[in-house]
Amino acid sequence: MTTANTEDAAKQIAAKLETLLDSQTEIIPWEQVDYHWKQKIESAIASDTPPSYLIYPHTQETLAQIIQTANEQRWAVLPCGSGSKLNWGGLVKNPQLVISTARLNRIIEQATGDLTVTVEAGVKLADLQQTLKQHNQFLPVDPAYPEAATLGGIVATSDTGNWRQGYGGVKDLVLGLSIVRTDGKIAKAGGRVVKNVAGYDMMRLFSGSYSTLGVICQLTFKVYPLLESSQTVVLTGDANGIEKATATIRMSSLTPTAADVLSSGMVHQLGIGKGIGLILRFQGIPESITQQSNQVKMIGQELGLIDSIYREDEENPLWKRLQELITISQTESSVTAKIGIIPTQMISFIRQLDQLTDEQGLGMINLGSGLGSLLLESEAVLSQLSKLRSLLETGQGFLTVLTAPKPIKQQFEPWGYRGNALDLMRNLKQKFDPNNILSPGRFVGGL
Structure with missing residues (x-):
């Protein structure tokens, strides 16, 4: 689309919208969009043609009018909140409007x-x-x-x-x-x-x-x-020991509110030990926390694992740092992904992740569900993604790319779904969004 055609389309959209927007609604032409918002949006869309407007409706009713008009006019829409996860999933095809619900904040x-x-x-x-x-x-x-x-x-x-x-x-x-x-x-x-x-x-x-x-x-x-007290126990050591510890804890009466297996790279970055890690958070009454923490320490000691305890001022920064490491890319070539695996196979996968990435890949997998996150930073990231997805799929798991440079998403399909529910998803999309205006291309199968 030429620049002139783009400008004409933007004017037509503005003319339609002016008749239905209330006085509080903010409609920002693309050339006036904040630089940081532009970065978020550009990383989320498939083409180099930007949307015409970023819109902030202030009421649910105005939001509904905008969506109705977009549907009638066949304008593709990219809805979001603050835009923090705008570039997760597939690349969106040619959205004319980005609509933020950030002002619907009551x-x-x-x-x-x-x-x-x-x-x-x-x-x-x-x-x-x-x-x-x-x-x-x-x-x-x-x-x-x-x-x-x-x-x-x-x-x-x-x-x-x-x-x-x-x-x-x-x-x-x-x-x-x-x-x-x-x-x-x-x-x-x-x-x-x-x-x-x-x-x-x-x-x-x-x-x-x-x-x-x-x-x-x-x-x-x-x-x-709110829970009365909180404490975090970390076990680190060799994969065999961590595998036995996870099996024991999974079958025990322990009730952690958070429990994750960590790759060697993650343990190293956190500075909490050597080898693979198991991090468990206990919250509730102090007596119960102390008893459960001591039980975990005993399990670790019997398996030759190193244990560490984090309390009060040490604990929250540890979990915050953990979340930041696995979600915030350190380089422009970084890739973050959501993964899933049968819980009993998670240690085997972490071993292979460490081996494939020379212990540089960051991985975290929930003990109970087998859902987790990865962050990869390597010149060989495409090859690593392919191998890791294959490993996970062999174990009835999955790998979904969340954030990645556009060329990566263009070469490596973010969802990689090969299940039998795609026809059902297509039928649902057709029923809820027959004109395909909502985030087209962002979901599984290009939906």
Whole structure:
């Protein structure tokens, strides 16, 4: 598309939008978009042709009008929150509009006694946690970019983090949601109590949908009381010892709220020992924490592993550093990925990761679910990705590329899905987004 044609298209879009936007809605032409937003958007789209506008609706109703108009005009839309995960998944094909829910940031209702909270999608997790803390409550998710991440973006990418061990995934915390459909209608599902009804399980369907079926505008979460005390135990050593320790802990009555196996590269970067690592967080009453921590130490000592204890001021920085290492790329060629594997095979995979990357690859896998994260930085990253995906798929697992330079995503399909549910996903996409305007190309199979 020539520059003149692009400008004409932008003017036509602006003319259509002017009739429906309220006075508070911010509509920013591409040439006026902030440099950091431009970087995020350019890394998320397939072509070199930028979108015409970045739009911040301030109400759910205005958001619905914009989506309805985009659908009628066949404008491709890239929805997002703060943009922290905008470049996760596949490259989006030719979006005309980027629509941010960052200004939909009201905490609508906090039912303290019911342990629920209802928020708009643009509320930042960090802000919600501060509000909940005033009532001795919290939402147990620990996503990438926790200071910037919005709740809509966290659910759309199903980005739970380390608390998965104790509290389940994001989809297990969502009691209800509202979404803007492509026809402009606002549809609601669930509520402040869990209730099964006939039809789609919308909370699970939209968790991890990457805004390809609808735009999340409101959410109700189950929250939890703040825990009285916390302590982290780390075991490090040879792979055989860590493998036996994970098997013992998995079969025990121990109840860590976070539990992850760490690659040798991750252990080295954290400065917590040598070899492969196992990191466990215990939270609750002090007596229980002490008892469980001592039990883990005994398991480690019997297997010749080195143990370390992190308390109070040492503990939170350790988990923060862990999250930063696995999500924040250090070079322009870095690749981050989400992986899944049968839990009993995770140590074998970590061994192979260490061998393939000369212990430079960073890996972390949840003890219970087998879900994890990778960060690779190498000139041979394409070869490494292919080999690691093959290893995981052999063990009935998967590797999904989250962030990577455009040339990598153009050569290495980010999702690599080979299961039998693709026809079902296509049917769902056709039902929810028949004109294919929502994040086209971002999801599995180019959906």
